[in-house]
Amino acid sequence: MASNQLPPIRWGILGTGWVSTRFAADLLISRSSATAHHKITALGTSSQEKGAGFLTTVFPSSSPDSIKPKIYTNYGDVYIDPEVDIVYIGTPHSYHKEQCLAAIAAGKHVLCEKPFTINAAEAEEVVAAAKAKGVYVMEAVWTRFFPLVLDLKRLLHSEKIIGDIQRLTCDFSLDKEMETLPASHRYKDINLGGGALLDIGVYPLMWSSIVLDGKVGTEASNPEVKATLLVIDGVDHEDVVVMKYPAMRRIGILTGSLRAKGREEFLRVEGSKGVITVSGPACSLPRTLKIQVEGEEEKVIAYDHEGYGFYFEADAVAKDVLEGRKESSVVPLAESVRMMKIMDEIRRQGGVVYPQDE
Ligand SMILES: NC(=O)C1=CN([C@@H]2O[C@H](COP(=O)(O)OP(=O)(O)OC[C@H]3O[C@@H](n4cnc5c(N)ncnc54)[C@H](OP(=O)(O)O)[C@@H]3O)[C@@H](O)[C@H]2O)C=CC1
Numbered sequence: 001m002a003s004n005q006l007p008p009i010r011w012g013i014l015g016t017g018w019v020s021t022r023f024a025a026d027l028l029i030s031r032s033s034a035t036a037h038h039k040i041t042a043l044g045t046s047s048q049e050k051g052a053g054f055l056t057t058v059f060p061s062s063s064p065d066s067i068k069p070k071i072y073t074n075y076g077d078v079y080i081d082p083e084v085d086i087v088y089i090g091t092p093h094s095y096h097k098e099q100c101l102a103a104i105a106a107g108k109h110v111l112c113e114k115p116f117t118i119n120a121a122e123a124e125e126v127v128a129a130a131k132a133k134g135v136y137v138m139e140a141v142w143t144r145f146f147p148l149v150l151d152l153k154r155l156l157h158s159e160k161i162i163g164d165i166q167r168l169t170c171d172f173s174l175d176k177e178m179e180t181l182p183a184s185h186r187y188k189d190i191n192l193g194g195g196a197l198l199d200i201g202v203y204p205l206m207w208s209s210i211v212l213d214g215k216v217g218t219e220a221s222n223p224e225v226k227a228t229l230l231v232i233d234g235v236d237h238e239d240v241v242v243m244k245y246p247a248m249r250r251i252g253i254l255t256g257s258l259r260a261k262g263r264e265e266f267l268r269v270e271g272s273k274g275v276i277t278v279s280g281p282a283c284s285l286p287r288t289l290k291i292q293v294e295g296e297e298e299k300v301i302a303y304d305h306e307g308y309g310f311y312f313e314a315d316a317v318a319k320d321v322l323e324g325r326k327e328s329s330v331v332p333l334a335e336s337v338r339m340m341k342i343m344d345e346i347r348r349q350g351g352v353v354y355p356q357d358e
């Protein structure tokens, strides 16, 4: 079906940085599988120049002005724009709580980038506000919506293709050249929630939950957690976390680094009958599944898609909102709070304290 025949959903985007730009560009990719006609009606940015640059990057030069968003140099104007159904928050972590609360107070639905907030107390505040106002809120854990992930869950938990799941190793490492970044950069600044755990550590935690447990939110089991972090100037540059599910006899070793380039094969799951590995350009961007079952020929499945693939998540969110749901069954609010609690515990063990914790 042509996208303009689908029910519309009108997005207000906050921020013109890396993720907002790619998320917005992905919304505009025309796809036969789309669940909604995604329209970007408003953009909140600190400056008119950045807003204009965003429009040039995201919209093809042939786009008529009528389909381009209004640029607001005050984020507050996005919340009150009657032509916005849902606000997408693509700003540094430390702003997520206040921007979620402001959008919710204005009656808008919200898709907020990961990590949901800085700590579990903040997450609980946002969840309470969303429930009181009756709006839809989801943490943008986009990787959970990739078709590869849906297949992996089926292979591991329904088909039990590698038998009993026993062990997982997962790594997300990016060389962010931390030494050369200014102290004010969001990776380094403790006031912006700097460090590896909240930025990239969330993904190994997500894979561990998908593979070792398979459930989310109130249905998930809580693992025993042991962590050590390499902390420099108050924020973690390297993380090592062990997640143990003693009742299920499963264990995971998770690593994250902001100063090393990781391998393409970022996830390895070992079971009693075989091994599954997942590869991709980053731990957030899975592209290939390799299945090795004892006594069978190795199978490799490649997943190709246009753009980054933020539309898998955006389509699911639009469907939820258009059908009147108040939260996602894939990333329910209880799952975001649970993850923030696990990260609070990892930071407690590793010695990272944010001003928001005091
Ligand atoms: N799902 C995913 O794959 C990804 C998610 N993320 C998440 O998205 C969020 C943003 O990350 P990213 O896009 O890389 O960040 P960037 O630094 O590239 O962009 C953040 C944007 O937020 C706005 N902003 C508002 N206040 C500040 C401030 N004090 N310092 C810096 N920027 C500010 C700016 O937009 P303006 O000036 O226009 O207002 C800026 O461009 C993070 O929480 C991160 O975890 C990030 C990358 C990928």
Ligand SMILES: O=C1OC[C@@H](O)[C@H](O)[C@H]1O
Residues within 6 Å of the ligand: 174, 199, 200, 282, 284
């Ligand atoms: O997928 C990602 O890759 C780069 C990180 O800085 C970002 O926050 C993360 O979501």
